[in-house]
Amino acid sequence: MSAEAPAPAPAVPAPKEQPAKVFAAAVYECVRCGTRTTQEELAKLPEVKCICGYRVFRKARPAVVKQIKAI
Numbered sequence: 001m002s003a004e005a006p007a008p009a010p011a012v013p014a015p016k017e018q019p020a021k022v023f024a025a026a027v028y029e030c031v032r033c034g035t036r037t038t039q040e041e042l043a044k045l046p047e048v049k050c051i052c053g054y055r056v057f058r059k060a061r062p063a064v065v066k067q068i069k070a071i
Contacts, residue, residue: 028057036060 026039030050042048042057049055 027060029060030054031056031058 029036032054033052
């Protein structure tokens, strides 16, 4: 009997990472100072933080309110 090395396992490709979805129209506002920024600008930074140092944002909604007719 000869001692043979086991055959190497077939290489399994690593799962591809999905790029983060970026909505260009999404505008966020700092809760503390009110600075508005886009999601693209926030994605470029290493951490989500305003220029004032605060980390809490809210999504800025448009001033126009949609009115939907009731069914």
